[in-house]
Structure formats: C-alpha cells, structure tokens
Amino acid sequence: LRPEPAARYRNVLEALWRIARTEGLWRPMRGMNITATGAGPAHALYFACYEKLKKTLSDVIHAGGNSHVANGAAGCVATLLHDAAMNPAEVVKQRMQMYNSPYQRVTDCVRAVWRNEGAGAFYRSYTTQLTMNIPFQAIHFMTYEFLQEQLNPHRQYNPGSHVVSGACAGAVAAAATTPLDVCKTLLNTQESLALSSNISGHITGMANAFRTVYQVGGVTAYFRGVQARVIYQMPSTAIAWSVYEFFKYILTKRQEERRAGK
Secondary structure, eight states: OOOOOOOOOOOOOHHHHHHHHOTTTTTTTTTTHHHHHHHHHHHHHHHHHHHHHHHHHHHHHTTOOOOOHHHHHHHHHHHHHHHHHHHHHHHHHHHHHHHSOOOHHHHHHHHHHHHHHHHHHHHHHHHHEEEEEHHHHHHHHHHHHHHHHHHHHOOOOOOOHHHHHHOOOOOOHHHTTTTHHHHHHHHOOOOOHHTTOOOOOOOOHHHHHHHHHHHHHOGGGGTHHHHHHHHHHHHHHHHHHHHHHHHHHHHHHHHHHHHHOO
C-alpha cells in the first residue's frame, strides 16, 4: 500500500488481486528467498540474546519472578543484533517488491544497489529500523509475556497459548509502530512520488522521511498500510513464537532426560 503512484490500491485484498492479475500469480512472493536467508541468523541472535538477558535482568530486578521491565529491555537489546543481520535483506526485499521493480533476481538487486549507491545503502535505514523495532519489540515482548501470565500461568508448553499470545502481541506492536514502518520503507525504496516533493531530491534520515511523508499525504499517510502490517505481523509472530517454544520445549526435555539418565 506504499507503492509507486501508478499503482492505486484501496485496500489489502484489492492490492493482492491486482498485483496477481497484472504482474503474475507469484509476484506477491517476490523477495521470499532473501527474507528466509536473512531470517535464520537474525532470529538465532535474537532469541539467544533475549533469553539470556531476560533471565539475567529478571534475577536482578525481581529475583525468582517475571519482570516486564526485564522483558522489554531484553527485547530492545536483542533487536540491535537482529536488525544488524536483517537490514540488508529488508532493503533487497522491499526493492524487489516495489511496483514494476526492474530486478528479476536477488543477485541483480544486490549488485545494482552496491554499484549505484554503495554498501551504505544496505544500512541507510538501520537507525530508523532500530527506532521502529526497539519500541516494537519492547511492546511485543511485554505483551507476549503478559498474555502468557494470563493464559499460561504455569509457563508450560501450550501451543494454543503461544499462538494466541504471539498473534495478539504482534498486532498491538505493529499498529503502534506503523508510522515508523512507513518512514523506513520510504528510506529503503526512495520512491519517486516522495522524491519529487523533496527539496533535496534524496531522502536521508528519519526526520527527513517524516517531513516528506507529511508533505505527500498528511497525517493519514503515516498509517497507510496499517491493516496490511497487522495482518502480516499476526501470523508472523504467532508462527515465530509457537515454533520457537516448540523447539525450546523439545531441547529442554532432552537435556532433562540426559541429566536423569546420568
């Protein structure tokens, strides 16, 4: 819902239908391979850092209990590592997904960006990404842990509670941080409609992106795509938490069985 001006979509379903009809059935899947490649190491760093810091900070703040402050702080620090690994993949994914993107393959996009804009282009939106993701993850983790206390107070492996808590946490965090996501996308894509209204002709930094979005569409422009973002984040966070909790349960159970065998 933040494409080139030639593509005018009224809602998420119309956008999906028109993209598939005019640009091909598989067009909505563009960028999936680069996202999957970046997501592996990014989430490994993300969850490992989160678990370690959550336990350490919780013991300091509220020994033997669960601290929402510790959960939020651990999520913020984990985001620094996650985004460092994921930001280049986000840049490539978004450029491949733009309306009438000239890139057919991931390698074509990477080479073109590197050649025309330099290595810094892959991290141009890193600070904005952090500015968006740090509050996103703080809200996300605190909401997830709070819902787990309500739905799964004994903190046992419960797939249903993990899915519901993950989906709700993702939805709340996504809606709250949509304006920052709009500005991040603008920095990554440098779309022509915004550039034509920007005095410098090139958008750099969050403050510049915020001003440009307001110039182009007013206050409502900050929330363009909020439905799509919530719809995307709900299954994303539900799947991430349920899969993570499943493997955590399996690995922990095996460790306990090995200790018992000794």
